[in-house]
Amino acid sequence: MAELLHGEGGPAVVDLLLRAEHSRRLLLLRILDDTTDLGPAWELLSEAQRLAPSVVDTLFRYPQTGMWLATALRRLRGAGHLDEPPLWVVLSHISALAAAAALRAELDFAIEVPVWQGFAPLPTLGSAELPVSERWSMATVRSESGHAVVEASGTTVALPLPRDSPAPGWHPVRRLAVGPSERRLEVTLEDVDPFRTYPQPTGPHPLSDEAAGQWREVLKQAWEVLSREQPGSAEAMRRGVFSLTPTPATERFRPRSVTAGDAFGGIEASEPDDAVQLAVTLVHEFQHTKLGGLLHLTPLVSDSTDRSPELWYAPWRDDPRPLAGLLQGIYAFVGITDFWRTHRTAHAGRTAMAHFEFALWREHVMTAMDQVHRHPHLTPLGAALLDTLRNRCAGWLKEPVPEEQLALAGLCVADHAARWRAHHLRPSPSGVAETVRAWLSGASGPPPELATTPEVVPDRSARWLDSLAMLVRHRLDSQDGGPASPEAPEKADAEVTGALPADAFLAAGDATAACDAYVAQLSTDRPPAGAWAGLGQALRISGHAPRAAHLLGRHPERARAVHDALARAAHSAPDPIRLATWLGSPPTSR
Incomplete structure (x- = not known):
């Protein structure tokens, strides 16, 4: 245990x-x-x-x-x-x-x-x-x-x-056997069993011999990575992974993989970009497999959470998650963080991406754990698990990371959290209405009511909140010798679904151009929620409008809600930076 x-x-x-x-x-x-x-x-x-x-x-x-x-x-x-x-x-x-x-x-x-x-x-x-x-x-x-x-x-x-x-x-x-005899992984490349896909069954879809050969080769390379860098995890996988269900390739750097608690030992995974990505996927899903097995023996969360579920920020998801779901993600991404921690020092080449991934995920995982640390609905075992993982991650936060990758990871961590807030948090309607009246009357700052705790209201339109991190991955991969990114930042967003043109400037390090592009997008009839978060990061980096940058970095949902309400009330939207600066002013009393 x-x-x-x-x-x-x-x-x-x-x-x-x-x-x-x-x-x-x-x-x-x-x-x-x-x-x-x-x-x-x-x-x-x-x-x-x-x-x-x-x-x-x-x-x-x-x-x-x-x-x-x-x-x-x-x-x-x-x-x-x-x-x-x-x-x-x-x-x-x-x-x-x-x-x-x-x-x-x-x-x-x-x-x-x-x-x-x-x-x-x-x-x-x-x-x-x-x-x-x-x-x-x-x-x-x-x-x-x-x-x-x-x-x-x-x-x-x-x-x-x-x-x-x-x-x-x-x-x-098809049965695949990769690795030397003393460390051999034997799995079924499952393409015909209807219950190979989760959560719903699908009819058989036999692979071509060529496709099966490609999977065999990339699995062989991934297993070499795991056997060399994660020997303990690899030895456990040899005993607990039985089938691998291949699915079509997805967008670069956005693999899709699934496990199910009822299918212990089965992993469904999209065709990977490369062997390292498949190795990460195997680590990720095997973490879910182990935790799923543990949950069949004992609960980590009390049943009371089913009746009135709280929803939380999961840095690896677009949507808010209940406590049990958040724990699943924490457990999986602790494994991923540990993988990148080892991988970044395992060889001399292509380390920029590995340093970035390690710095990114250790921050994301700690953010998730800090939200629910010692939550009253955790069982004693659940609390012990979270305490142990949190202490482990705290040690990782002390490990050095090169300055460039550390800064990029910090940018992506802050941006993702702010985008999530802009989409899923709703300030008090009465507070927003009072703020609109204060703005229109020329008050020096917003009313205190706007600062009351916002409500979590899942926004079904929230998609691709990781777009900035994806753009950064394209940039770092080209530095590591991968495919070159477009020379013009404004063309880079075409490589990443959900990325805004301004995001490409921000990922490329041009904060001034990013500010201009975000303001232009926020001045349209249907401004994207994520642009508020991006504008906050661009302002912070450029050093322009620090009060607006602070407000948008911490509470972009306030700017979004008030901006939309003003557009409806006054039939014209205010300048985004001017509004955010005002919202960041000390509150005024009536």
Whole structure:
């Protein structure tokens, strides 16, 4: 337990979590059997368990099996989405599991299994492709004396021996083994199991041989990085990561990855920019995996938070998060911070980005932890975990970082927090109304009512709040020998979704041009909320209008709310810098 509280956890800890997960899944299977009739599938699975118990144990250790169990029980409770497969398809997946177990146990049998959009998946083995027109249907799996086939609509697909060999109509599950024998990582490159994607299942989508080869190579390189720089984490991953689900590439520096508490050991990840990015993703998601396993044993947050959830600032998200969600992020990004801390000194080249990432994430993580340190809704274990992680991060804050990367990280930390405030915090409506009256009457400063604690109101339009950090990453990567960034800053924003033209000037270090561009954007009919935060940072760096810079750095939501209210009341908006300077003046009493 002490290792997990520290954000770590070796093979023995992972083995403990795996045993708990196995027991939990067997309990869920019993609940499912008590809830619905599993019919012939239950009988075939029981026979496989009797003859080859290790086969069934392996099948139920597989991440996708855990995801299926949770999905089936959720659907039986009536929870689901319109675009999810029919309930009968989800429940029939037990037949596919039973067929896979029986094939591995070398039983003779025949059973019907579901067909997902032309594919009949057999978990841990592969998927048969069938020419069926229906989106959802059934096929028959038969096995006799070691010869197995999948039949539907007059088509028969013969399953080869060994099962991991390709054959006409058969897409075997690909297994990747990377690293030397004593430190080898073995995972399934999962592209056919419907429950490989989280939180909703999707039909099989077999990779091309070329794409699978690319994933094998980048995983090999990522594993070399982890084995060399994070040997303890790598050894734990060898015991606790079983499948990697590939998804299409996303925008540069913005990978997408997902894990689910019900799918211990499974990671869904977009095609990475490079091996280092995949290594970071594996660290990130394995942290979630370990914490998810711990949460299946004991809570970190009391149940009372479900009835009236408080929402908090999570520096890695665009949206406000509840306490439990914030803890998940803290745990994951402690791991990421530790990765960059090690990586920045692991080799001589390409260190600018690593120094920046370490400085950025240690500040972000500490900011998140300071908000909820000793929160009354933390359980004793939750409080101990946060205390331990916070003490660890406090030590990292003392470690030196080169001046340029430290300044850029500080800029991005402040900018992200201010953008989040501009979007999600709402000053008191009465305070805003009183402030508008004070401005229009020529008062020397805003009323005290504007400074009352704002309310957290999630803004669904908040997207890409990390745009400035993304622009900085493009700049630093070019310094480290990566692709060159556009010479003209005003063209750089085209590389980053959500970036404002002014953000590109700010990231390039031209604070004066950034000020002008932010003011121009704030003078439009629909000014972007993030421009208030950016203007504050640009003013701070340029040294112009320090009172406005201070106000916008700490309380951009006040400027946004009053500016919008004045535009409605007076049918014209005031100069943004003049308004922010006035709002930053000492409050006046009526």
